[in-house]
Amino acid sequence: MSNDGVRKRGAPPNPATVRPVANPMDQRVLTLNERILNDIFNIYTDKDVGLVKLGKLVGIELPYPRRKVTVMILGNHSAGKSSFINWYIEETILKTGVAIETQGFAFVTSGKKRDTLKGPATLQLYPHLKQLQEMQGVLDYLTTEVSTSRSRKFNLVAFVDTPGLVDGDMNYPFDVNETLLWLGNMADLVFVFFDPMGQALCKRTLNILESLWSPYSEKIRLYLAKADEAGSETDRQKVLMQIVQELCKRPGLNRTGFDMPTIYLPDASGKPSRCANQITDVCDEIEKVIEQTVQNSLNNLERDANLVKERVSVSLALDAEARKRNFRRNIRRLVFNVLGFILPFLLFTVLVIAETSAEGMRKHIGPGGDLVYHFCKPLAILWSAVPKSYHLHIVIGIVCLSAACLMIPRCFPTEKVVANRELTNLKLAMNVLEDNLNRKKTMYSEYLRQSVAESDFIE
Numbered sequence: 179m180s181n182d183g184v185r186k187r188g189a190p191p192n193p194a195t196v197r198p199v200a201n202p203m204d205q206r207v208l209t210l211n212e213r214i215l216n217d218i219f220n221i222y223t224d225k226d227v228g229l230v231k232l233g234k235l236v237g238i239e240l241p242y243p244r245r246k247v248t249v250m251i252l253g254n255h256s257a258g259k260s261s262f263i264n265w266y267i268e269e270t271i272l273k274t275g276v277a278i279e280t281q282g283f284a285f286v287t288s289g290k291k292r293d294t295l296k297g298p299a300t301l302q303l304y305p306h307l308k309q310l311q312e313m314q315g316v317l318d319y320l321t322t323e324v325s326t327s328r329s330r331k332f333n334l335v336a337f338v339d340t341p342g343l344v345d346g347d348m349n350y351p352f353d354v355n356e357t358l359l360w361l362g363n364m365a366d367l368v369f370v371f372f373d374p375m376g377q378a379l380c381k382r383t384l385n386i387l388e389s390l391w392s393p394y395s396e397k398i399r400l401y402l403a404k405a406d407e408a409g410s411e412t413d414r415q416k417v418l419m420q421i422v423q424e425l426c427k428r429p430g431l432n433r434t435g436f437d438m439p440t441i442y443l444p445d446a447s448g449k450p451s452r453c454a455n456q457i458t459d460v461c462d463e464i465e466k467v468i469e470q471t472v473q474n475s476l477n478n479l480e481r482d483a484n485l486v487k488e489r490v491s492v493s494l495a496l497d498a499e500a501r502k503r504n505f506r507r508n509i510r511r512l513v514f515n516v517l518g519f520i521l522p523f524l525l526f527t528v529l530v531i532a533e534t535s536a537e538g539m540r541k542h543i544g545p546g547g548d549l550v551y552h553f554c555k556p557l558a559i560l561w562s563a564v565p566k567s568y569h570l571h572i573v574i575g576i577v578c579l580s581a582a583c584l585m586i587p588r589c590f591p592t593e594k595v596v597a598n599r600e601l602t603n604l605k606l607a608m609n610v611l612e613d614n615l616n617r618k619k620t621m622y623s624e625y626l627r628q629s630v631a632e633s634d635f636i637e
């Protein structure tokens with residue numbers, strides 16, 4: 179049994195609140211926040227000069243930024259989770275009803291066209307969910323509902339509808355606790371819906387809330403949902419007291435100042451209710467987190483771009499130093515190599531000149547023979563002046579010296595430098611990173627301009 183959950187059962191859909199297929203793509207005009215988050219996402223993920231890719235060049239692993247905030251909704255079965263999502267996006271996208279309608283996890287996100295994606299396609303869409311495939315059974319119970327709705331801030335929110343929790347022998351085909359804990363870590367906000375009916379104090383809900391509380395209390399918000407069904411004001415007070423008492427019994431949840439706004443979907447019961455409805459607070463919470471996410475994403479962009487820029491400039495500086503040292507080494511190597519070859523050559527020439535005349539040299543070498551003769555003659559005279567008994571020693575000495583000259587350069591191996599192509603990439607990266615930082619500055623001023631008066635704005 180199911181109904182749309184946002185209108186009286188059996189009643190025709192209210193065109194003011196329910197849109198079958200909302201906002202086709204051609205009507206899409208991006209809001210500033212959406213544009214900023216999209217731009218930041220593209221800056222990180224560009225396949226040629228994305229920040230993630232540039233980070234990898236210098237050994238920094240950067241996480242992908244999110245384009246949307248994730249809001250997970252927890253609660254016992256029939257607490258109104260799916261109905262709330264339908265209400266928020268003004269489209270009947272999730273089945274609702276008193277029967278257990280939601281057995282798995284449904285991601286609800288905005289897109290170009292209405293679609294339902296199965297588990298593997300969901301992981302393709304959200305790579306940061308890949309770890310879910312390691313949790314047995316979860317993938318088969320994972321779907322994504324893509325809606326074209328542009329209602330409220332839906333363009334910047336991805337909802338996670340979770341299986342309705344019940345006590346007793348209910349067997350889930352996967353480890354609910356483990357999966358909810360994992361998703362709780364990933365989500366930016368976790369809404370826990372208690373409903374005033376019998377299931378309000380479902381042990382399973384309280385157990386999961388208790389395990390999520392200590393690590394993620396700052397992103398958890400508790401609500402008394404379907405408050406219009408709680409009866410009179412006194413009944414509602416009693417229900418709230420009962421829930422708070424139950425929460426306080428749990429050591430992991432024991433804290434003062436539980437805030438639990440009462441919410442209900444306008445028109446859900448079909449009759450007017452005098453109960454105070456704080457449902458706009460829920461929307462405000464989402465909006466607040468979106469604003470924080472935009473600011474954090476801008477700050478992270480600046481931090482990451484500076485980090486990568488610093489590493490790139492260090493790599494470039496180290497490489498320039500290494501290239502300088504290699505240049506000096508090459509000169510030294512050249513000098514030793516030249517000496518290594520020239521010494522035996524000189525020795526040989528001197529030996530020849532000592533035994534022959536300029537005439538003979540010209541005859542053997544050609545017209546250059548004269549030059550060699552005159553250049554080497556002083557050495558040949560010196561050679562002749564040395565007593566013959568030392569000649570062998572000098573020859574051996576010079577041969578050893580030239581061998582040493584040829585060996586010494588091997589002691590100065592060339593330092594590894596960045597390959598030329600990579601060097602060009604690193605230089606290009608510096609420009610791209612500078613550009614990213616400028617873009618961040620522009621986006622930040624655009625962002626601030628929307629909330630701060632022009633007169634207060636300092637560039």
Ligand SMILES: Nc1nc2c(ncn2[C@@H]2O[C@H](COP(=O)(O)OP(=O)(O)O)[C@@H](O)[C@H]2O)c(=O)[nH]1
Pocket residue numbers: 181182183184185253254255256257258259260261262273274275276279280342403404405406407441442443444446447
């Ligand atoms: N009176 C009233 N009924 C609601 C409200 N929200 C949901 N419902 C009804 O509660 C039932 C269960 O809702 P559903 O969204 O399927 O609960 P879920 O199991 O938590 O997803 C449906 O019949 C809804 O029409 C509400 O705020 N007020």
Ligand SMILES: [Mg+2]
Pocket residue numbers: 259260261273274279280339342
């Ligand atoms: Mg549901």
